[in-house]
Amino acid sequence: MIVFITGISSGFGLETAKLLSLEGHTVYGTVRREVDPLPQVRYLQLDVLDGEAVKNAVDEIVEKEGHIDVLVNNAGMGIGGPLEFATEDEIRLQMGTNFMGLVHCVDAVLPHMRKQGSGKIIALSSIGGLMGLPFQGFYSASKFAIEGYCEALSLEVKQQRVKVVVLRPGDFSTGFTGSRKKVANEAALQAYPIYKTAIEKVEHDENGGLKPIVLAKKISKIIQMKHPRNGYVVASFEQKLSVLLKRILPAKWFARILGSYYKLS
Ligand SMILES: NC(=O)c1ccc[n+]([C@@H]2O[C@H](COP(=O)([O-])OP(=O)(O)OC[C@H]3O[C@@H](n4cnc5c(N)ncnc54)[C@H](OP(=O)(O)O)[C@@H]3O)[C@@H](O)[C@H]2O)c1
Numbered sequence: 255m256i257v258f259i260t261g262i263s264s265g266f267g268l269e270t271a272k273l274l275s276l277e278g279h280t281v282y283g284t285v286r287r288e289v290d291p292l293p294q295v296r297y298l299q300l301d302v303l304d305g306e307a308v309k310n311a312v313d314e315i316v317e318k319e320g321h322i323d324v325l326v327n328n329a330g331m332g333i334g335g336p337l338e339f340a341t342e343d344e345i346r347l348q349m350g351t352n353f354m355g356l357v358h359c360v361d362a363v364l365p366h367m368r369k370q371g372s373g374k375i376i377a378l379s380s381i382g383g384l385m386g387l388p389f390q391g392f393y394s395a396s397k398f399a400i401e402g403y404c405e406a407l408s409l410e411v412k413q414q415r416v417k418v419v420v421l422r423p424g425d426f427s428t429g430f431t432g433s434r435k436k437v438a439n440e441a442a443l444q445a446y447p448i449y450k451t452a453i454e455k456v457e458h459d460e461n462g463g464l465k466p467i468v469l470a471k472k473i474s475k476i477i478q479m480k481h482p483r484n485g486y487v488v489a490s491f492e493q494k495l496s497v498l499l500k501r502i503l504p505a506k507w508f509a510r511i512l513g514s515y516y517k518l519s
Pocket residue numbers: 260261262263264265266267284285286287300301302303327328329330331351378379380381422423424425426427428429430431433460463
């Protein structure tokens with residue numbers, strides 16, 4: 255199959271590009287910087303903030319291959335810190351990369367997938383797209399946006415036989431933690447003394463999280479499936495449990511559990 259993956263310089267993108275190319279798929283992956291190239295993978299240089307560049311890249315793939323089967327919208331980043339202290343530029347970068355990046359990719363692949371009457375759009379959300387994570391509020395907001403957008407999109411494109419699948423990983427050990435843009439100014443730390451321990455807990459959990467190959471294997475399975483579900487949580491047992499509790503418990507109870515987990519009181 256012809257697969258287009260955004261953000262293959264590290265983490266999920268890198269593992270997925272590696273695995274899918276080994277499995278014989280034709281993989282086109284995007285990067286923004288110099289990387290050690292994987293054999294068999296075709297590299298495209300672009301930033302997902304640039305809608306025009308994304309469209310040109312996808313059109314180029316279709317011109318060469320005749321069609322495009324799968325979009326894996328993976329590129330993403332996170333900002334950490336008290337919501338109150340995030341700057342407008344940081345918020346725009348967060349929503350621009352994670353949400354508008356997806357919109358750019360979907361807008362680029364859909365005309366081709368509609369024409370073909372087939373295609374799969376796999377979007378990386380997060381467990382943070384199902385619950386508002388303290389001190390990762392704008393990250394959560396960007397993933398909630400993805401959830402709402404994909405829910406609507408899957409209904410709109412169903413008749414065109416395009417399938418939308420949302421992936422919600424829990425904690426994984428990737429480049430994500432190191433790339434997080436953290437609000438670290440004195441004023442923020444003074445106003446929210448609980449922020450420091452909460453973000454340390456987040457980083458500790460991510461560093462000890464699952465290996466990205468677990469998610470790459472899930473993506474590989476979804477690509478093969480005729481009728482994948484609309485969404486999957488890919489996480490440890492405890493994190494899957496937290497998603498279930500969020501769904502079934504009264505909001506007040508769940509907030510108490512989350513607050514105590516992050517030592518917010
Ligand atoms: N790791 C986790 O625990 C976790 C959990 C839930 C969801 N996720 C989601 O999984 C996805 C992949 O993250 P990861 O964990 O694999 O992190 P990662 O190792 O930091 O990889 C992120 C990738 O996205 C690329 N990227 C970032 N901004 C971009 C932009 N504006 N344009 C193009 N590429 C861009 C990065 O490229 P550069 O190298 O150039 O920065 C990198 O290739 C993200 O959407 C993230 O939100 C991760």
